[in-house]
Amino acid sequence: MGCGTSAATEAQGRLSEKDDSVKAPSPALTMKAAILIQRWYRRYVARLEIRRRYTWSIFQSIEYAGEQDQLQLSSFFSFMLDNFTQISGNGPDLISHLLDPALTEEEKQATFEGVEVSDSYSGPHISFPLTVSDTNALLSAFKAQQILHARYVLQLLYETKRFLKQMPNIIYLSTSYTKEITVCGDLHGRLDDLLLIFYKNGLPSTDNPYVFNGDFVDRGKKSIEIIIILFAFLLLYPDHMHLNRGNHEDHIMNLRYGFTKEVMQKYRTHGRQILQLLQDIFSLLPVATVIDDKVLIVHGGISDMTDLEFLGSIERQKIKSVLRLPKSFEDVEAERGLEKICGQAGSLRSAGGPSGGTRKRRCRRRKPSSGSSSSSSSSSSSSSSISSPRGASQVWSSPLPSPRVPSPTDLLQLPFLDSIVAVASLAPPREEAGWKQIVDLLWSDPKKQDGCTANTFRGGGCYFGPDVTRRLLQRHGLQLLIRSHECKQEGYEFCHDGQVITIFSASNYYEEGSNRGAYVKLGPDMVPRFFQYQVSRCTRKLTLHQRVSVAESSALKSLKEKLFAHRSELMAAFQEYDVNKTGCISITDWAQATESVLKLDLPWRTLRPRLARLAPDGAVEYQSCFEDVSAGQPVPQISPNLAETLYRYRTDLEIVFNIIDKDHSGLISIDEFRQTWKLFSSHLNVDVDDSAIDDLARSIDYNKDGSIDFNEFLEAFRVVHKLDTKEKQQG
Amino acid sequence: MAEERDSAEALVSEIHKKITDAFEVFDHEFNKTVDIREIGTIIRSLGCFPSEGELHDIIAEVEEEEPTGYIHFEKFLPVMTKVLMERKFCPIPEHLLMQAFEVLDQQKKGFLEPEELKKHLTQEGEPFTREEMEEMFSAALDPDKNVIFYKDFVSMMTIEET
Numbered sequence: 034m035g036c037g038t039s040a041a042t043e044a045q046g047r048l049s050e051k052d053d054s055v056k057a058p059s060p061a062l063t064m065k066a067a068i069l070i071q072r073w074y075r076r077y078v079a080r081l082e083i084r085r086r087y088t089w090s091i092f093q094s095i096e097y098a099g100e101q102d103q104l105q106l107s108s109f110f111s112f113m114l115d116n117f118t119q120i121s122g123n124g125p126d127l128i129s130h131l132l133d134p135a136l137t138e139e140e141k142q143a144t145f146e147g148v149e150v151s152d153s154y155s156g157p158h159i160s161f162p163l164t165v166s167d168t169n170a171l172l173s174a175f176k177a178q179q180i181l182h183a184r185y186v187l188q189l190l191y192e193t194k195r196f197l198k199q200m201p202n203i204i205y206l207s208t209s210y211t212k213e214i215t216v217c218g219d220l221h222g223r224l225d226d227l228l229l230i231f232y233k234n235g236l237p238s239t240d241n242p243y244v245f246n247g248d249f250v251d252r253g254k255k256s257i258e259i260i261i262i263l264f265a266f267l268l269l270y271p272d273h274m275h276l277n278r279g280n281h282e283d284h285i286m287n288l289r290y291g292f293t294k295e296v297m298q299k300y301r302t303h304g305r306q307i308l309q310l311l312q313d314i315f316s317l318l319p320v321a322t323v324i325d326d327k328v329l330i331v332h333g334g335i336s337d338m339t340d341l342e343f344l345g346s347i348e349r350q351k352i353k354s355v356l357r358l359p360k361s362f363e364d365v366e367a368e369r370g371l372e373k374i375c376g377q378a379g380s381l382r383s384a385g386g387p388s389g390g391t392r393k394r395r396c397r398r399r400k401p402s403s404g405s406s407s408s409s410s411s412s413s414s415s416s417s418s419i420s421s422p423r424g425a426s427q428v429w430s431s432p433l434p435s436p437r438v439p440s441p442t443d444l445l446q447l448p449f450l451d452s453i454v455a456v457a458s459l460a461p462p463r464e465e466a467g468w469k470q471i472v473d474l475l476w477s478d479p480k481k482q483d484g485c486t487a488n489t490f491r492g493g494g495c496y497f498g499p500d501v502t503r504r505l506l507q508r509h510g511l512q513l514l515i516r517s518h519e520c521k522q523e524g525y526e527f528c529h530d531g532q533v534i535t536i537f538s539a540s541n542y543y544e545e546g547s548n549r550g551a552y553v554k555l556g557p558d559m560v561p562r563f564f565q566y567q568v569s570r571c572t573r574k575l576t577l578h579q580r581v582s583v584a585e586s587s588a589l590k591s592l593k594e595k596l597f598a599h600r601s602e603l604m605a606a607f608q609e610y611d612v613n614k615t616g617c618i619s620i621t622d623w624a625q626a627t628e629s630v631l632k633l634d635l636p637w638r639t640l641r642p643r644l645a646r647l648a649p650d651g652a653v654e655y656q657s658c659f660e661d662v663s664a665g666q667p668v669p670q671i672s673p674n675l676a677e678t679l680y681r682y683r684t685d686l687e688i689v690f691n692i693i694d695k696d697h698s699g700l701i702s703i704d705e706f707r708q709t710w711k712l713f714s715s716h717l718n719v720d721v722d723d724s725a726i727d728d729l730a731r732s733i734d735y736n737k738d739g740s741i742d743f744n745e746f747l748e749a750f751r752v753v754h755k756l757d758t759k760e761k762q763q764g
Numbered sequence: 765m766a767e768e769r770d771s772a773e774a775l776v777s778e779i780h781k782k783i784t785d786a787f788e789v790f791d792h793e794f795n796k797t798v799d800i801r802e803i804g805t806i807i808r809s810l811g812c813f814p815s816e817g818e819l820h821d822i823i824a825e826v827e828e829e830e831p832t833g834y835i836h837f838e839k840f841l842p843v844m845t846k847v848l849m850e851r852k853f854c855p856i857p858e859h860l861l862m863q864a865f866e867v868l869d870q871q872k873k874g875f876l877e878p879e880e881l882k883k884h885l886t887q888e889g890e891p892f893t894r895e896e897m898e899e900m901f902s903a904a905l906d907p908d909k910n911v912i913f914y915k916d917f918v919s920m921m922t923i924e925e926t
Contacts, residue, residue, distance in 0.1 A: 063867055065864075065867075066863075066864035066865070067864075070865065070868075071885060071890050074892075074896070074900055075804075076812075078896075079804065079809050080809055083786070086789045086790065087789055576902045577899055577902070621778075636788050637785070
């Protein structure tokens with residue numbers, strides 16, 4: 034932007050008024066100089082602030098887009114249930130792999146008692162009932178990177194499950210016996226943050242009660258350790274340690290966000306048992322805590338329908354995953370009847386999901402009209418695979434009587450997916466209302482303006498305004514709502530005129546230096562006191578610019594990877610605008626094309642300088658978007674289109690492969706690979722040649738022994754950032 | 765004439781889009797409003813250098829009749845467009861900035877003691893807050909010599925901006 038105004042010239046003139054011979058400049062001059070420096074610096078800080086903001090937006094929108102993706106995975110499983118009969122020949126085998134008996138009868142009967150701890154085990158030993166020395170042993174062991182033996186894990190989980198069964202849905206606490214209660218937010222598998230909290234604030238004890246507000250697992254690498262520690266303290270101090278359920282205490286989320294994988298990797302033999310137990314435990318976690326009848330603590334938030342009395346009465350343990358409707362009390366029969374259902378999946382279709390399912394539909398925030406065909410309240414039959422999983426559910430009114438048609442899928446049960454047993458339109462309204470209440474508690478976010486709208490960004494829960502908060506607090510005589518669920522720069526944030534606190538305890542959540550963690554303490558006076566911290570690898574304090582730059586660079590890398598993953602679609606969109614095939618399009622066109630393909634709500638024009646180059650005439654050279662990112666290793670001989678698709682769905686494929694790979698050898702058969710890919714691509718409507726897949730499968734069977742090392746295979750679909758490589762070369 | 769009009773319209777259109785983008789970064793509720801306290805950041809990010817006083821004037825123009833703490837996009841857009849079209853508060857050229865530092869560096873040492881700089885910036889003009897001063901020091905202060913080599917500082921910040 035040019036600068037030709039008279040004001041600037043005047044200022045320029047004035048400053049150069051100084052005469053070499055004059056030693057001390059006039060006060061007027063120094064003031065002008067000071068003002069100039071202040072203005073300039075403030076602008077610099079404002080620019081940093083903008084960068085910090087959009088960095089934050091990038092992280093959040095990619096995170097939420099990831100959460101949307103995982104719905105695809107769960108709907109993929111529904112899809113398979115529906116369609117496996119259509120897959121010729123090999124279908125049932127593949128399905129039976131994926132939907133293996135959760136536990137053999139043997140496994141079911143076995144308890145932790147059958148699990149031997151060998152002499153060579155060097156990790157911690159614990160005994161029940163637990164004592165302080167056990168929790169201390171666990172803490173020291175985990176600090177030393179040890180792993181707790183599966184036997185103890187199973188025993189701990191059995192005891193925890195037994196304990197939680199007696200708990201009500203909502204826990205009522207009082208501060209009268211203690212000075213203060215400490216409330217912590219999301220930990221997401223970050224053990225260092227938990228240890229830091231214990232270091233700063235002391236371990237849980239009868240004098241030092243804690244409430245942990247959900248999301249203990251996923252994303253971080255030490256989720257199982259956190260769970261073990263929290264459950265151990267729970268059993269040790271049952272009246273002074275309290276855990277709320279978060280939206281990640283959910284096996285379907287765990288499949289996508291890393292907890293399932295972590296458990297299977299650390300516990301190869303007993304992983305499935307552990308996960309099965311955890312599924313029950315998660316659904317048994319209380320959904321809310323109330324302190325002194327004044328402070329309500331829930332993981333996500335509330336809605337205008339939230340009713341604490343009703344919540345107290347529902348059967349929370351039926352809601353294994355909020356992504357599936359609760360089982361009806363007919364489910365016990367239904368599980369046995371499942372195989373019959375599966376056998377008739379092709380013919381039975383839901384008459385339509387109840388309107389509660391509309392919330393599950395993903396819509397972009399800004400344009401509610403796009404892709405919202407099932408978010409209207411109509412109950413149109415939604416058998417498309419991308420829609421709400423409930424669209425794929427089956428209907429039955431009562432267990433089918435025997436004799437039944439024998440089906441190749443007899444004895445099918447669903448391991449991690451047992452709650453896929455859907456109850457469609459015949460779900461008792463009360464059950465569904467209860468389910469909705471819980472979804473609201475675990476998934477909602479506060480917003481600034483009044484009202485209560487569906488949280489289409491997350492696909493569950495709602496956005497609740499200050500009026501909703503006020504009404505709820507008033508109705509139940511409460512003063513304050515504490516929730517978590519959203520990462521905050523300072524680890525905590527007030528909103529709704531001080532009626533709501535968000536507390537988040539995982540520091541550096543997006544990236545080193547991205548945010549602090551915090552916990553809050555409440556005494557009888559109900560005045561919250563906040564304590565912040567940040568786990569840090571470096572001791573030197575970073576400047577504002579450095580902090581912003583590190584986070585920004587990481588966010589931009591993720592964004593560039595997204596661009597790369599959608600390269601062909603983007604190029605097609607760009608080329609539509611580039612009528613004359615110049616390789617350039619206007620900034621506006623570039624921004625529009627990018628937004629329409631990626632569907633990420635980001636300030637593209639502001640980001641453009643970081644993502645794409647301009648030609649001398651000011652137009653965007655759109656090819657330059659893809660320059661920085663390239664495939665890591667030589668990709669097997671496949672078409673770029675296929676490579677891109679594989680890259681994009683890498684994570685989902687990894688999950689499915691891991692499920693198939695029952696013995697965790699890292700190998701699956703060519704056949705399994707082919708079938709998985711075929712199912713996946715038909716579900717996603719990806720246009721891939723069968724022969725291309727066959728060629729691919731053959732080419733990655735390096736040993737020609739009919740098996741594929743899928744980790745090696747997936748490695749080919751990582752990307753590297755060229756700038757990183759350059760830096761490494763420069764050393 | 766028609767061409768001029770077209771290009772003027774195109775210019776306005778570009779400016780509108782720039783403003784919209786910057787606004788959106790702060791529009792958390794996606795309802796075309798931003799918190800009034802963010803206006804300064806938005807304006808500065810668009811490349812303008814209003815003083816605090818000038819900023820207050822702009823805010824007064826875009827505020828609601830009865831201040832709600834929020835600024836609506838419909839009010840912000842025309843005012844900001846005018847600011848950008850008239851190129852008010854345009855950026856400060858680097859050499860001018862250098863001269864400003866040199867003015868403060870009375871003994872022409874080539875650097876400034878933190879106390880000197882602090883005195884000027886927190887007491888004169890539109891004074892820095894303590895946080896602003898500390899933040900600037902953390903970026904500007906040479907860790908070994910504990911002074912501010914302003915020439916390097918200005919160059920570094922100018923590069924960082926691009």
